[in-house]
Amino acid sequence: MDLSLIIFLVIVVAAIFYIVSIYNQLVTLKNRYQNAFSQIEVQLKRRYDLIPNLVETAKGYMNHERETMEAVINARNEALTGLKNAASNPSDPAAIQQLAGAEGALQGALSKFNVVVEAYPELKANENMMQLTEELTTTENRVAFSRQAFNDAVTAFNTYRQTFPPVFFAAKFGHPDDASLLEFDDSPQIQAAPTVSF
Amino acid sequence: MDFFSEQDQARRSTKILVVLFSIAVVILIVLTNILVAITLWLIDGQMAGNYQAYQNALDTMAYQQTTGFADYFTLRRFALITLAVTGVIACAILFKWIQLSGGGKRVAEQLGGSRIHPNTNNVEEKRILNVVEEMALASSMPVPSVYLLAEEIGINAFAAGTTPADAVIGVTQGCLDQFSREQLQGVIAHEFSHILNGDMRLNIRLIAILHGILFIGLIGELLLRGGAVRSYQSRKSSGGSQMAILGVALLVIGGLGRFFGNWIKSAVSRQREYLADASAVQFTRNPQGISDALKIIGGYLPSATVQSTSATEMSHLFFGQAVSHITSMFATHPPLEDRISRIEPNWDGHFIFRELRKASDTGGDSTETTLSDIHHNPLDAVIASAVVAAEMMPINTVESSAEQPLSLNSHAHEPFSAIAIIFNLFLSKDVDTSDRQFGFIEQSGFAGIVRQTQQLQMAVTSLDSSKRLSLIELTLPALKCISKEQYSVFCKTLLLLIRADRKFELFEWCLYQVLRHYLDPEFGKTKFSRPIHKTVNTVEQEFQLVLSLLAHYGSDDTEEKQRAFSRGANSAGFYTLSLLEEKQYSIDSFISAVNQLANCYPLLKPRLLKALRDCATHDKTINTDELEILSAIAAVMDCPIPLIADLQ
Numbered sequence: 005m006d007l008s009l010i011i012f013l014v015i016v017v018a019a020i021f022y023i024v025s026i027y028n029q030l031v032t033l034k035n036r037y038q039n040a041f042s043q044i045e046v047q048l049k050r051r052y053d054l055i056p057n058l059v060e061t062a063k064g065y066m067n068h069e070r071e072t073m074e075a076v077i078n079a080r081n082e083a084l085t086g087l088k089n090a091a092s093n094p095s096d097p098a099a100i101q102q103l104a105g106a107e108g109a110l111q112g113a114l115s116k117f118n119v120v121v122e123a124y125p126e127l128k129a130n131e132n133m134m135q136l137t138e139e140l141t142t143t144e145n146r147v148a149f150s151r152q153a154f155n156d157a158v159t160a161f162n163t164y165r166q167t168f169p170p171v172f173f174a175a176k177f178g179h180p181d182d183a184s185l186l187e188f189d190d191s192p193q194i195q196a197a198p199t200v201s202f
Numbered sequence: 203m204d205f206f207s208e209q210d211q212a213r214r215s216t217k218i219l220v221v222l223f224s225i226a227v228v229i230l231i232v233l234t235n236i237l238v239a240i241t242l243w244l245i246d247g248q249m250a251g252n253y254q255a256y257q258n259a260l261d262t263m264a265y266q267q268t269t270g271f272a273d274y275f276t277l278r279r280f281a282l283i284t285l286a287v288t289g290v291i292a293c294a295i296l297f298k299w300i301q302l303s304g305g306g307k308r309v310a311e312q313l314g315g316s317r318i319h320p321n322t323n324n325v326e327e328k329r330i331l332n333v334v335e336e337m338a339l340a341s342s343m344p345v346p347s348v349y350l351l352a353e354e355i356g357i358n359a360f361a362a363g364t365t366p367a368d369a370v371i372g373v374t375q376g377c378l379d380q381f382s383r384e385q386l387q388g389v390i391a392h393e394f395s396h397i398l399n400g401d402m403r404l405n406i407r408l409i410a411i412l413h414g415i416l417f418i419g420l421i422g423e424l425l426l427r428g429g430a431v432r433s434y435q436s437r438k439s440s441g442g443s444q445m446a447i448l449g450v451a452l453l454v455i456g457g458l459g460r461f462f463g464n465w466i467k468s469a470v471s472r473q474r475e476y477l478a479d480a481s482a483v484q485f486t487r488n489p490q491g492i493s494d495a496l497k498i499i500g501g502y503l504p505s506a507t508v509q510s511t512s513a514t515e516m517s518h519l520f521f522g523q524a525v526s527h528i529t530s531m532f533a534t535h536p537p538l539e540d541r542i543s544r545i546e547p548n549w550d551g552h553f554i555f556r557e558l559r560k561a562s563d564t565g566g567d568s569t570e571t572t573l574s575d576i577h578h579n580p581l582d583a584v585i586a587s588a589v590v591a592a593e594m595m596p597i598n599t600v601e602s603s604a605e606q607p608l609s610l611n612s613h614a615h616e617p618f619s620a621i622a623i624i625f626n627l628f629l630s631k632d633v634d635t636s637d638r639q640f641g642f643i644e645q646s647g648f649a650g651i652v653r654q655t656q657q658l659q660m661a662v663t664s665l666d667s668s669k670r671l672s673l674i675e676l677t678l679p680a681l682k683c684i685s686k687e688q689y690s691v692f693c694k695t696l697l698l699l700i701r702a703d704r705k706f707e708l709f710e711w712c713l714y715q716v717l718r719h720y721l722d723p724e725f726g727k728t729k730f731s732r733p734i735h736k737t738v739n740t741v742e743q744e745f746q747l748v749l750s751l752l753a754h755y756g757s758d759d760t761e762e763k764q765r766a767f768s769r770g771a772n773s774a775g776f777y778t779l780s781l782l783e784e785k786q787y788s789i790d791s792f793i794s795a796v797n798q799l800a801n802c803y804p805l806l807k808p809r810l811l812k813a814l815r816d817c818a819t820h821d822k823t824i825n826t827d828e829l830e831i832l833s834a835i836a837a838v839m840d841c842p843i844p845l846i847a848d849l850q
Contacts, residue, residue, distance in 0.1 A: 036342060042337060043384035134325055139384070152487060157342060170779035 026170050027177050033164055037157035037183055043150040048087050050109075051143045055080045055114075056137045066114075066119075066125040069120050076117050079110040158183045205480040208544065213478035215389035216470055220404075223466045227411055230459045233292060234418055234452065235284045241448040242283065248534075270554065279731030294417035295495050299410040306346070306363025306370035306402075309519070313360070314510045315349030315372045318680045321615035324380050333386045334371055340485040341394045346370050351379070354508040357381070357499050360519040361393035364406060371395045380556055388482050388492025389521050395481030396519070400476045405518050408470065410461045419456020425449030456581035464532055471518045471534040479541055493545040494554065496522075500538045514598065560711025610661045619685050620677035621692060622654040626662035627670060628699040628710060629655075633702045642698040646691055667826050671833060674716060681717075682724045685806070689725045708789055709827075719837030734801040738775055738810070740801060745774060745810060748835065750782035751792050755827040762821060774810060793808055800839045807839050 059073045066073075127133055162182045165174045174180070187195035207772045310317075318327050331348055338345040346361075346369045354374035363369030371393050381389065396402065426449030499506050499522050505690040517525045524533040534539075542543025544551050613619040625643055630636045665673065684692065696717070700710045731736050735741050753767040799810060814835060818828040 039344060040582075047339070101657075135323075138325060138328055138332065142329075142336060145387075146335045146339050147607065149336050153340050153342050156484075 033161040039153035040157045047146040052084045063134050075114045079113040082106040083110045205483040208480035212473050213471045218468045239283045244444045258365045291414045294411045297416035298413035302406045309362035309372045310349040310372045311337045315351045318348045327330040337390045356504040358388050364403045384491035385495040391482035391485040395416040396476035408467045414461035422449045422452025472536045482502040489545050496542045497554040501555040522626045614676040617680045619681040639702045642791045712830045715834040715837045733803045745800045747795045766817045766820035769820045770813045773816045774813035
């Protein structure tokens with residue numbers, strides 16, 4: 005066989021392998037960010053499950069704060085329905101909006117609750133309460149970290165999609181658009197200082 | 203800190219260093235080849251030459267060769283020599299590689315770590331487990347198990363394992379005592395970066411290759427000794443002195459190679475630390491956490507030292523410099539000052555001073571700010587921490603004396619009592635049988651297990667039967683912590699308990715299968731299934747039997763049973779099957795039928811399981827019997843059962 009033909013064939017095979025690897029990389033990155041999204045859902049759910057326990061434990065110590073506790077529970081139930089709606093219909097912006105709003109309300113109710121707990125030293129020292137607080141802290145962190153991981157994964161996908169040479173192939177391989185970053189609309193809640201009322 | 207560009211820079215530097223390292227290794231191997239070839243040429247020539255030439259050779263070495271070097275060196279001969287020499291070195295490298303890549307678990311145990319129980323009640327241990335899980339989320343990685351080096355007071359942490367799947371993370375007691383939650387996050391995120399970036403793998407490779415180079419020197423030493431002995435014994439023997447010279451040359455090569463190799467390896471290791479620090483900031487988005495952690499190590503007397511004897515070998519795995527080096531050239535970690543100022547460019551150069559004692563859990567954060575405010579005056583810091591310590595004392599004693607009665611839930615979280623709980627589930631109500639069963643339990647050899655089982659007997663037997671499965675689920679994490687030997691004894695005892703009444707009851711079998719299904723993978727036992735059945739038609743009879751049994755357990759009403767059965771049969775694609783009568787099958791035939799179903803091709807299994815589920819949920823409710831049978835069938839078929847969660 006002709007030498008130049010062999011070289012040509014080798015180059016063609018290498019190019020095919022390269023293009024296949026681009027395709028695979030795109031799919032991998034896409035799956036990664038989609039998985040990251042489902043993690044957020046899991047963590048939110050976990051938090052909603054924890055809150056009733058927290059309130060149950062606190063009940064014995066703070067009978068006079070019924071209002072605060074009811075607010076927490078109501079906000080939690082609202083957020084849970086919001087999550088269910090959003091999970092069954094993730095592409096619906098209205099559902100995400102509702103979830104984000106409920107999340108913000110729950111955040112507010114919880115921080116108020118935490119301020120109230122400060123006033124009950126024996127409740128704070130309760131072993132159950134300590135464990136629950138630790139659980140809640142870690143869950144809050146998990147929610148934040150899973151959001152962040154989702155955004156990182158989306159960034160990695162977008163960056164890869166826009167670089168040369170994948171940019172030529174991405175659209176043909178079924179990834180015509182950038183994935184969008186997740187931004188919950190909770191900035192008003194972040195900016196607002198928690199109000200304290202006794 | 204712009205962590206992305208920092209990461210890029212560290213990655214680039216690593217690449218350059220690794221290329222350098224590879225070039226050095228290639229040069230070394232080529233050099234060795236040439237040396238061996240020259241020696242062989244000298245020996246060969248000398249045997250071919252006459253005695254005179256030999257005498258000259260001893261005197262001058264630069265004697266007239268009967269054949270020229272170029273003639274002697276045919277390509278073929280050189281290729282052979284290269285193959286042999288490179289092969290020997292490759293074997294040495296491979297040997298070390300296999301020796302080192304034993305998985306993270308082993309490394310952690312070698313360092314004296316013990317696994318932190320997933321359901322620990324200790325608040326500090328719980329916190330570190332939570333932090334590890336958080337960081338796993340942030341870095342999108344599987345959650346590794348966590349080991350505690352309880353004897354070490356130095357502040358350090360490590361990651362070990364070559365792949366994310368077998369990676370573990372270890373922390374010292376000092377780390378738990380001194381760090382707040384945010385600092386722990388920084389440290390753990392740093393370790394996750396080591397796992398994510400494959401630093402363990404890189405390091406093991408470098409070490410293995412270095413071992414190959416060391417091996418060259420070792421051969422040199424052997425040759426030198428052997429050559430010297432031989433030439434001493436008989437001056438006439440050929441090649442002795444050449445061998446000795448080759449030995450010296452190889453020793454020099456080995457020595458030089460080791461020196462430069464170690465140097466480059468340490469430089470690589472330092473770059474990976476910068477990379478990990480930058481990634482830690484990426485994962486936590488909180489530079490303060492990790493920089494404070496580094497500052498505390500700097501201001502803490504035992505620093506990051508790890509006492510364990512294996513620490514030298516593993517020093518590159520750690521968060522801080524675990525073993526001190528005399529020169530910074532071979533240090534596996536960059537100086538703390540450099541690391542801190544990379545994370546925090548405006549750092550004022552002060553460390554955070556810490557005393558050798560437990561920081562408080564609750565007051566930890568406030569203590570820290572006081573200390574960092576006054577850190578430029580060490581005396582003040584000492585006084586302040588002494589005050590804190592005095593305040594802490596009574597609280598600690600109160601905590602330890604307060605003991606609460608344990609419920610069944612907390613028993614399920616202890617490996618020992620978890621075993622007792624499982625034994626209880628298999629105890630017979632019949633007095634004779636249960637006596638015999640207690641005999642078997644005693645034979646199992648777990649110390650005090652009989653007493654423990656009896657203590658829990660009331661609590662377990664009074665439990666509603668619908669709670670059995672969830673109780674088993676609760677004990678699983680604890681049971682995963684027992685050793686492999688204990689596990690095999692545990693399984694044997696369970697089988698004895700099941701057979702004690704000389705009957706094979708369906709529910710005993712179900713519970714046993716579920717247990718094995720979840721625990722076997724943890725102890726490295728995999729189930730072999732031979733896919734035999736490609737289509738549903740070949741397992742028609744077996745399926746009919748299993749479905750019938752399920753239908754009979756689902757309801758008491760004959761018509762209901764019939765309807766449930768045909769619902770399941772239809773959803774599997776059989777439209778002509780009829781419900782078997784209860785006397786048409788036995789438990790044994792049911793078990794062998796399920797085993798046959800397990801031999802289906804993987805894609806068939808979900809379809810069959812779905813059909814069984816449809817049968818069970820026909821009446822819109824699923825009772826305990828149905829649930830246990832379904833779980834067991836799914837376990838035997840080695841299929842996940844996502845349906846359980848939906849059903850309850």
